[in-house]
Amino acid sequence: MRRYRTVSGTIFDLSNYLFLSLFALAAVLPFIYVFAGSFASDAELTKRAFFLIPEKFTTAAYAYIFSTNTIVRSIGVSIYVTTVGTLINLFFTVTMAYALSKRYLAGRNFVLNLVVFSMLFGGGMIPTYLVVRELRLLDTYWALMLPGAISAFNLIIVKNFFQELPAELEDAARIDGCSDPGLLWRIVLPLSMPVLATFTLFYAVGHWNNYYSALLYINEPSKWPLQVILRQIVMLSQMAAGDLNAMDPNFEKPPDQAIKLAVIVVGTLPILLVYPFLQKHFAKGVLLGSVKG
Amino acid sequence: MKTPATSTATATGADATAAGPAATRTGGSTKWGRLRKNRWLYALLTPGLVYFLIFKYVPMWGVLLAFQNFSPYHGFWKSEWVGFEHFRVFFTNPEFLMLLRNSLLLSFYNLIFFFPAPIILALLLNEVRVALFKRTIQTLVYVPHFISMVIVASLTYVFLTTEGGLVNELLDQYFGFKISFLTDPAWFRPIIILQTIWKECGFGTIIFLAALAGVDVEQYEAAVIDGANRWQQLWHITLPAIRSTIVILLILRMGDVLDNGFEQIYLMLNPLNREVAEVFDTYVYFMGITQGAFSYSTAVGLFKSVVGIILVLGANWTAKKFGQSGIY
């Protein structure tokens, strides 16, 4: 906590608050439109290009969404994959990052090279698909969680973070007879909460937003996560009126615009709510007192 | 899609400089002795290593598709080999230079204008003392990251079109003229950057906020006692705390310099601004439609990877020269 009472300081503070408020407003306005639009009628959405409050309020879109199993089930799938998947991510990433953070470990540089190289060079969709198939993971939830278990990018950052922790901590613990895993679990992790919170969030968001894996590996529609459905709806309404594929002789009309917006709301709100819960880990001074002198 | 965020290395007060070595373990003097001593570390290393081997290195043969005319039905062994043909077609394409220029420029602008934005925002947020306000703003600015690009493009149109778009209506009313934001090539890059800032800035602050959270509060107190004002505190305590984060992010970013985020560009691309808008990613997409081009896109991807790795290693070396920790 800094204590100061200067005029320029106060002016700065006020402008800062103002600026941040404006920026936050600009950030959130379009989402308000999406939210409002999901409660509007199709006709209104056609008529008004952008609005914040619907003229006629209707929950028809949500009634449609929740009246069938498909979307509800896909939300369940998404939640499951996100939760378990993130735990898997954390496990793999943290263990490897910790091991690699020890500069004295023989073979470390070689492994690091492997990681960096794989970050930029990759086999692509088909070879990965074949691996998943050979492992008999097709049409299982594992296929959504294992192929992306570690992001090299994240791994390097977490590793760097571990490298920064003061050596004295480790020395002190070892003197007390602590082994490596114990060190990791009892000392390093509690000190790394902001970083862990950050990457929990990143991995979770990654899982939640991922539709591509499901597309490739899952054939069984009951296992589709929400994003597959969401993308489908959004893309459907993008189609040109004359697209032959869509226009069966009896095809009446593309999905309601309101439904599109409602699915977006349903697809976004859950993950949005995760962040505030993690925010307490970003509080200051976490390392306070852990190192003396 | 580009999510620039991620990373951190936080600094505790004393070890602000990144290179702090952990305790060395030289217990056993024989190689096997050392290996045995570190057996737990190797155990911890194993899951991740296995992951990389199975899911990254086993499929690595896919890179060779760039040298074939791959047909999914024939599979790898029976597809025709064409050597460097795809690369030849790619480099001799009259549009190659244009694509290169567009991709590089867009990334470059991105680096200059977008990259600092989350940092600045994080610093500003850091100055906020009312916790509720801070948390609220943090949550609000992070929302745009989740809004589909399709909606963003659609709203961009609504605001910027010359036919009744809000911005142009205002311009027309008060200043008497309109600007063709969406068709004028000169406006393309600024609009893309502005969209990116709007969409990703908030999410990007997360990593920096995490870094800032690790700063030892005692340091600030000590500084205040020594009579430091806010700017000095910023310069001497806050910035160094996130310096290593910034550096590592920059280095890793170099690998993506020829990636521009397909979806955003595709949505904003039209025949009138194609000469500045078309980048490798969209080019490959369109080629893919007519060619079914696994091979071609792999070839282009390979090119991008090579450029990326050179830049990453170069950036890393440069960082080391300046005393920063880099990747290794």
Added chain:
Amino acid sequence: MRKAKQWAVILTALLLAVSVLSACGGGKGNNAWGDSGSSGGTQADASGNQTGSTGTDAGTSEDRKEPEPEPPMEISIMLPIFKTNYPSDSSPVVQEINKRANVKLHLEWVPNSSYTDKFNITLASGKLPTIIYVPDVKNPNFVNAVKAGAFWEVGGKMRNYPYLSQANPVIMQNSSIEGKNYGVYRGRALGRNGINYRKDWLENVGLEPPKTIDDFYNMLKAFKEQDPDRNGKDDTYGMVLVKWTGQWASGFDIIKLWFGAPNKWGVVDGKLVPEHETPEYLEALRFMKKLYDEKLINQDFAVYDSAKWNDPVVNGQAGVIVDVTDNAARLDDAIHRALAEEGKDQPDVHFVDNMIGVVGDHGLRALPTSGFAGMLAIPKSSVKTEAELDRVLAFLDKMNEPEMQTLANFGLEGVHYTVEDGYAVRIDDTVKLESEVEGLNQMLPFIPEDQGLKVKQTPLRQKTAELQKEAEQYVVANPAEPFISTVYSQKGQQLDNIINDARIKYIVGQISEEELLKAFETWRRSGGDELVKEMNELYAAANG
């Protein structure tokens, strides 16, 4: 298919019996296909040739001729889904289809927005379903697979079936690869394109439906200047165009035909000429430019999202859309819905009308669609014997029966729809419809056409159906439609971009006509020359 051999023997015997019996029943019916490589050139009458086989009892299933029922054939089909709900294998409608067609269906649904990716992956995985929908016949991955022998050639066999034999020769041609057909095409109306316009506006400005290009121009002008929606504001314009200039959603491609320009490739002195090198094309472009300059079309069409195409007409900003004529009904419905919201609807009035086109110096010319929306292909890896192939084809053939079409389109009578005045009226429960019926019609080949029940035909819909049929006589085919060009697959995208960008820039005034012509030269130099040469070689081979 474990007991395949036994069944193969029995099947063959039965087939022999069937063919002998049907030979007695009616004519041979073999001339339906001009598969001696006649070019698509001027094929005025499309479905005219009904062969004798319709005379036979085409609608009856084979059951009558087979004394012993065989076990239902297990058929897996990969299809695109256009909604978020889909019928499962246990849906009552699917069960009914199973019963009537003596099959056991397993449906593999793929979100259509990602169908191509899934298609490619499926090819690579080697695990193909019994029937797979192929969205783009010219997709190089598919073509390569065909050349490698992955799929059965069915063109010849289709003649053995009562319905499949009625396949339209033009469409067979269009969907062929090197003259052969590797799947059953999914038929769509050929003559779908035309003009949709707001009838009420036309009446308000006191004009008759346009007959000539000049009339059309006047209509647009009146829509802009004479306040056709009578709201006292100068906020209307003539026609709305979008940025999507893909195969069939381009208003311009329809309009250019009125001026006599060819459809992608024209035949001049027996040689193929690209459309943009004809003087009529240029004339059409000039016309478009005129429309743009006089603000008769939306000034931001180059960035206008095709998803919103109908909106300006519904909102009372524009009055004309040149596109598929069945859009008229959709526009009309949307306008009714919007008015209903404000309590101002007039349910019996049609606000929108449509027509085939207007006439310039070259008579009435209409832009055809290819006539089909993808194909249903049968992979050899999952259908191993000809006997099985025959059964699969029999299934597909059966799905052309009117009752089966109705079943797949509407579901079970009394459950999913009721019949009023000979028309189907769907129940209101959209969710039930979507989870039990909707999407099943993706597997219908509609050969020769949709003969099932239809929805209530409002006058507008009836007119549209007649219009589309009538338009078939006026369609101008693309003589190069069935050709697969290597040059195009390498440089096609770029070449198209050169022309497309140039013409749009010309229309909006960014470049002059001179520069436009220069762009055409660039096209030649960047590979256009090669393309023309190759196309002409293919053309000569096909017609020589």
